[in-house]
Amino acid sequence: MDPVALQAKNLTVEFPAPEGFIRAVDGVDLAIKNGERMALVGETGSGKSVLLLALLRLLPAGARISGEVWYKGKDLLRSPNGELRRVRGREVAYIPQGTGGALNPVLTVGGQVAEPITVHLGFKKKPALARAISLLDRLGIPEASRRAFEYPHQYSGGMKQRVLVAMGVAAEAQVLLADEPTKGVDWQRREEILNLFRSLKEKTILTVTHDLWFTERFAQKVAVMYAAQIVEVALQEEFFGRPLHPYARALLAALPARGLIPLPGYAPAHASYGEPGCRFSKRCPHVFGRCQEEPPLFEQDGHRVRCWLYAC
Amino acid sequence: MLVEAKTLSKTYKIGWFKKRLVRAIEQADISVNKGETVGVVGESGSGKSTLGLLLTGLLKPDGGQIFFNGEDIASLKAGQRAAYRRQAQIIFQHPETAFNPKWKLIRSLAEPYYLHKIPFSEESLFRRLAEVGLYVEHLARYPFQLSGGELQRAAIARVMVLEPEFIVLDEPTSMLDAITQAQIIGLLQEIQKEKGVAYLFISHDLDLAGVFCQRVYRLKEGKLQLT
Incomplete structure (x- = not known):
């Protein structure tokens, strides 16, 4: 290699x-x-x-x-x-700054993390969402299965940065x-x-x-x-x-x-x-x-x- | 004693349908002497900024008293209150939101002169600019044409027009890089040496507060403790 x-x-x-x-x-x-x-x-x-x-x-x-x-x-x-x-x-994934408007305010967090999984790995929506939730959980979002359906404004700054990292690593x-x-x-x-x-x-x-x-x-x-x-x-x-x-x-x-x-x-x-x-x-x-x-x-x-x- | 707060409390009501009480500051005692730098450190949400707003008279406390030069500011009459407001100033974390984006710098810097009826002269404004290391050419620029460090200097110049005795610095360098941070802190120390102003330095950076301040308070869940 x-x-x-x-x-x-x-x-x-x-x-x-x-x-x-x-x-x-x-x-x-x-x-x-x-x-x-x-x-x-x-x-x-x-x-x-x-x-x-x-x-x-x-x-x-x-x-x-x-x-x-x-x-x-x-x-x-x-x-x-x-x-x-x-x-x-x-x-090669780009992880933007967490404090700015890097997340879409009108889409749920789980949906946004699932997007690269559907696009790059060819998952259907539901399994992609399940994968997104397990990823959020692994990166330390508490109660990920519930919070994945929340919107970015309900997340703190540190959690938004976690979400952006999750999106970055979502497609491996x-x-x-x-x-x-x-x-x-x-x-x-x-x-x-x-x-x-x-x-x-x-x-x-x-x-x-x-x-x-x-x-x-x-x-x-x-x-x-x-x-x-x-x-x-x-x-x-x-x-x-x-x-x-x-x-x-x-x-x-x-x-x-x-x-x-x-x-x-x-x-x-x-x-x-x-x-x-x-x-x-x-x-x-x-x-x-x-x-x-x-x-x-x-x-x-x-x-x-x-x-x-x-x-x- | 320049500023002294006794059993200061502030509670916010939050929520639209279900009102909930959040205690931002609880029974806080704090004092700042003339020409001294006192630090307040704490995490975000610990009530640091609320404390700064209370001590500069921009928020009203729910309980407790604030003394400025020995006088209880709650008992001040309108005219005296204006004088106190002039003496106690604040500098915020985000200089880019502290300036009107539609005004050239000169208009923002001239504003305190007429608000506080100080005779305006170009020389005195230029002197303030020179004190913070800005040039006349900066005056014709809009806030977006200046860097974060330059804007923070301009904010300091604007405050110094009023020759205050007490300045609250609410995380003035947390958005700046290490060298710009050291420049701004150096500038503040120089001003203090020359004019004898007292600072309340609000920060989340323990290292920085330790170097810059004579005494450091720690704010945790609304309660103040001297470290």
């Missing part, structure tokens, strides 16, 4: 804007292995959610995507729509792409969601998050995104113990438990991405001459980092 489950090569996403095209994702190379749990972290607007959607070509029609996304020997960006529809949900997808599963939820729910994601053993999971607490406990590998580029990829222990990129170090130093030290300045505007030089250089405490050129992604024993400090 191919050890790499999903691989993006030179993936670039651009959106039309009054000034021309804006680059939300810029030349991303990222591979996730079978059974691996990876977290993609970065601040708001760094392009991490767009990257996740681009992997399954779920972006709005105006978006311009280039590069390759390899899954089981196929380039998903060039697959015909019908083939892609069989992959989406059936093999092996690769899950989860968008900010812990955004805006409180401490207890966060722990609940962490345990829920940990319970999905043997799945390949790529999650986008800015929650480092969750990342530390959940992920085996961490990728950091800054201004549309991947700036660091490392194993979890490496990232939290010995972060290399100055941005990654600043990110960790900003944690309350590690001193709450803010990084001055702001991420560069999208329009300035075309300018030469490292995109972090304006906020970087270690900036030097070479930062005028754009750094490539260097590799040091499996730890990848986009910074001239590590050029050797």
Whole structure:
């Protein structure tokens, strides 16, 4: 079996804007292995959610995507729509953010979880519903056989996230792409969601998050995104113990438990991405001459980092 | 003592047909000194936000008393009440819902000047903006054109126009990423050092409250306890 489950090569996403095209994702190379749990972290607007959607070509029609996304020997960006529809949900599932309007408010929860089972696995309605109920039960919805007939507004935030995960795994997808599963939820729910994601053993999971607490406990590998580029990829222990990129170090130093030290300045505007030089250089405490050129992604024993400090 | 609440209680009635009582705050005692940061942590639904609304006078308690600078706010006359409202301000969790989406930022930031009859001048507004690290160009933007961190800064600037003595911070950073969170907390600490404001910091993040606050209360099922 191919050890790499999903691989993006030179993936670039651009959106039309009054000034021309804006680059939300810029030349991303990222591979996730079978059974691996990876977290993609970065601040708001760094392009991490767009990257996740681009992997399954779920972006709005105006978006311009280039590069390759390899899954089981196929380039998903060039697959015909019908083939892609069989992959989406059936093999690679997208789990949206739980706090927003990801669930249909006028359909019962059980019906929504049963839908991918009828569509992808060819079940009839009744057995699909039974399967949906057992799935909800397994993911910790109390009294699932009754609550499956309730509507999303009767569910709490943590339970909605459970339902979305249930929909994601309903058609037995092996690769899950989860968008900010812990955004805006409180401490207890966060722990609940962490345990829920940990319970999905043997799945390949790529999650986008800015929650480092969750990342530390959940992920085996961490990728950091800054201004549309991947700036660091490392194993979890490496990232939290010995972060290399100055941005990654600043990110960790900003944690309350590690001193709450803010990084001055702001991420560069999208329009300035075309300018030469490292995109972090304006906020970087270690900036030097070479930062005028754009750094490539260097590799040091499996730890990848986009910074001239590590050029050797 | 700047703010002191004694045996504060608040009950909500919920349900359409069958009325049910929910005790949000039960017999709570809490005090905040001048220039101090006091934390209140608890899970969602524990009554944290209700406490903030009560202490800023946006909700009326069912029982108990609130003293502001030694005066019982229930006994205040209309004019004094306005002064108290000006002195006790609140910043909410979702800055995007705290601004009128149809107004450019300048209109939202100018509003407290005429509501509280403070003489308006561009310089004083620009000074407030500079204090929170925003620029004049931000004033011409609509809320959707600003990031969460920028909007939260604008909310702080809007509150600082009134030069309050007491600000309730209702989860001001829970929707923001780690670096933006550290920036906002740093900004709040700076303002406190300069102006001597007192904060009531409502949060679900124990780590953050531990670093930011001098004293931390825990709120559980409507009851307050000092940790």
